[in-house]
Amino acid sequence: MDPKTASKFEIRANVIKAMAHPTRLFIVDELSRREKCVSELTALIGADTSTVSKHLAVLKKAGIVRDEKRGTEVYYTLRCPCIMNFFQCVESVIRENAQEQLELLT
Amino acid sequence: MDPKTASKFEIRANVIKAMAHPTRLFIVDELSRREKCVSELTALIGADTSTVSKHLAVLKKAGIVRDEKRGTEVYYTLRCPCIMNFFQCVESVIRENAQEQLELLT
DNA sequence: TACAACTTTGGCGATAATACCAAATAGCCA
DNA sequence: TGGCTATTTGGTATTATCGCCAAAGTTGTA
Numbered sequence: 001m002d003p004k005t006a007s008k009f010e011i012r013a014n015v016i017k018a019m020a021h022p023t024r025l026f027i028v029d030e031l032s033r034r035e036k037c038v039s040e041l042t043a044l045i046g047a048d049t050s051t052v053s054k055h056l057a058v059l060k061k062a063g064i065v066r067d068e069k070r071g072t073e074v075y076y077t078l079r080c081p082c083i084m085n086f087f088q089c090v091e092s093v094i095r096e097n098a099q100e101q102l103e104l105l106t
Numbered sequence: 107m108d109p110k111t112a113s114k115f116e117i118r119a120n121v122i123k124a125m126a127h128p129t130r131l132f133i134v135d136e137l138s139r140r141e142k143c144v145s146e147l148t149a150l151i152g153a154d155t156s157t158v159s160k161h162l163a164v165l166k167k168a169g170i171v172r173d174e175k176r177g178t179e180v181y182y183t184l185r186c187p188c189i190m191n192f193f194q195c196v197e198s199v200i201r202e203n204a205q206e207q208l209e210l211l212t
Numbered sequence: 213t214a215c216a217a218c219t220t221t222g223g224c225g226a227t228a229a230t231a232c233c234a235a236a237t238a239g240c241c242a
Numbered sequence: 243t244g245g246c247t248a249t250t251t252g253g254t255a256t257t258a259t260c261g262c263c264a265a266a267g268t269t270g271t272a
Contacts, residue, residue: 127229127230153231153232154231154232154233156231156232156233156234157230157231157232160230160231161230164229175238175239177239177240178238178239178240179239
């Protein structure tokens with residue numbers, strides 16, 4: 001693979017890698033409804049604040065979310081709501097997997 | 107997070123994790139054009155055959171590709187071509203990132 | 213300034229992912 | 243059967259990811 005092609009797919013992989021974690025997917029899902037601050041997300045997730053903060057940093061670094069400080073709180077929003085279309089395909093893969101499992105039983 | 111919600115996002119993450127690697131994204135991209143066998147992909151990628159084979163196993167386990175043996179060769183196809191829509195969104199995130207970088211320079 | 217609330221950063225142990233080599237398996241054909 | 247090609251599997255060293263705790267910033271308020 002030539003270097004230019006390799007770099008193209010590395011950049012893509014970085015964005016996808018940022019979403020490749022259950023907690024981060026949950027965060028993206030929550031933010032698709034409305035912006036939320038770290039403590040709100042932490043309460044919903046039920047993990048250490050520092051853990052949630054680090055997940056948010058991963059999403060931010062990938063350009064998936066944006067942060068905005070208001071007082072002592074930091075609010076996060078989806079930077080690219082189209083990210084949700086993303087899941088439609090993922091869901092259809094999951095549905096097809098389940099379908100195939102069923103068919104293997106007949 | 108309740109167990110049911112957690113499991114929902116774990117399942118999604120498994121599919122996304124399967125794509126979170128440059129080589130596997132390249133494979134998906136190649137397969138979106140036409141089916142290819144392991145040795146064809148190996149030649150394009152330029153890695154060890156066993157490495158490519160393992161990447162394909164990851165994609166297969168996630169339900170993203172399907173394999174079909176013909177003689178000694180194994181051909182892989184995309185199981186869910188909608189996976190390519192996936193990238194439109196990833197590309198737009200990348201474009202927005204680049205755009206923002208530019209704006210920070212002005 | 214001192215304190216409290218919110219968030220991020222540093223550090224560490226545990227677990228998972230990755231790439232290569234070597235060896236095993238599967239199918240074709242002389 | 244024996245050899246040849248294509249692919250997968252096992253083993254291992256290296257690297258990356260994850261979650262928590264502890265500590266450090268940051269901001270608003272008394």
